[in-house]
């Protein structure tokens with residue numbers, strides 16, 4: 001299994017790092033079989049798996065539950081789990097308790113937290129406690145209410161400089177990596193160059209050290225419209241619908257189950273059944 005030091009080496013060797021989200025046993029198995037470098041149990045599960053319209057309702061219990069399933073499906077892959085909304089803001093004690101559950105009870109190898117200077121202390125404290133932390137800057141979906149929607153971040157010089165500063169602070173606080181979401185590729189390139197830790201982009205162009213996408217987006221599974229930065233590499237929606245419609249049709253037409261899918265008993269035992 002790759003470790004955080006391996007990801008740093010991959011950056012040095014300019015070998016792109018592939019991260020993919022997974023939320024349950026089958027998606028984790030798929031991700032590991034596809035040889036992704038690391039799995040993210042993202043709080044995006046609130047939207048793509050649980051049907052909420054943001055990541056805000058996701059709880060620590062949800063993250064623990066799903067991480068456990070991912071662990072069972074991907075025993076050989078580095079797993080990062082999102083700390084959900086407000087699970088690392090109320091107090092340091094609460095933060096440490098929540099992160100401990102995600103690492104110790106659920107088995108994640110690292111946690112991810114959104115935000116810049118406001119979570120620097122959190123990154124530092126968790127790192128000192130032995131919990132590896134991945135930072136997340138740019139579009140931080142847990143702050144959607146403050147950001148006023150899902151928009152590209154760091155487009156003007158002021159906010160771009162702030163992002164670079166935040167990224168450096170995350171690194172100095174001990175973050176093992178940084179997810180950079182929805183920023184102009186030029187800004188992502190500067191941050192990637194100026195930091196030693198791997199920068200994993202999503203909607204951040206092709207000059208970052210790696211990429212991350214949401215499992216359901218990559219295979220077009222249960223999702224409709226997707227953001228500009230998503231490429232749908234295949235679409236299973238149609239296959240699923242055609243399979244399910246055929247099941248319904250064949251039960252209605254008595255075509256299923258045929259002899260092939262049916263158990264039988266010997267004829268001479270039959271008479272006693274009818275009394």
Ligand code: KIV
Pocket residue numbers: 021040041042043044045082179181202212213214
């Ligand atoms: O929750 C998630 O899936 C994420 C990625 C989009 C980076 O945080």
Ligand code: NA
Pocket residue numbers: 042043044055082141
């Ligand atoms: Na997330």
